[in-house]
C-alpha cells in the first residue's frame with residue numbers, strides 16, 4: 001500500500017471523527033464477516049514480515065527469546081491441529097500418546113509431496129485450518145506411519161529421495 005497524500009489523510013481523519021460510530025460499526029461488521037480470512041491472512045509470511053521497527057529491534061536484541069517464542073507458537077499450533085483429528089492426542093492406530101512423535105498422516109498417502117507443495121509443515125497446518133480441517137487425514141505416530149508406508153508400498157513412490165527428479 002502506498003502512503004496517502006496529506007490532504008487525503010486529513011480528509012480521512014475528518015471523516016473518521018464525524019462518522020465515528022458508523023466507521024466502527026462498519027469495521028466490526030467487516031471483521032465478523034471475514035474473521036477467518038483476516039486471522040488467516042495475519043499469519044501469512046508476507047504479513048508477518050511487516051514488522052514495526054521496535055518489534056524487529058527486540059528480535060535482533062534477543063534472538064534466543066524470539067526463537068523460544070516461535071517454538072512455543074509452533075507447539076501450540078501443532079497441538080491445536082492434531083486435536084481436530086485426534087481429540088485425545090493419541091495415535092489412531094496404536095494409542096501412542098507423546099505428541100513429539102505424532103503427526104498428521106494423509107490417509108490415502110502422498111503426504112510428503114502434498115506438504116512440500118504447500119510449503120512445509122507450518123503452512124500445511126495453516127492449510128488444514130483454512131480448509132476447515134477436511135477429512136482424509138489422521139493422527140499417527142511415526143512408527144505407525146512407517147509401518148503403514150511399508151504396508152501400502154509407499155516408500156518407493158513418496159519419500160524424500162525421489163520426490164524431486166535428479
Ligand SMILES: [Zn+2]
Pocket residue numbers: 091092093094095096140141142143144145
Ligand atoms: Zn502408532
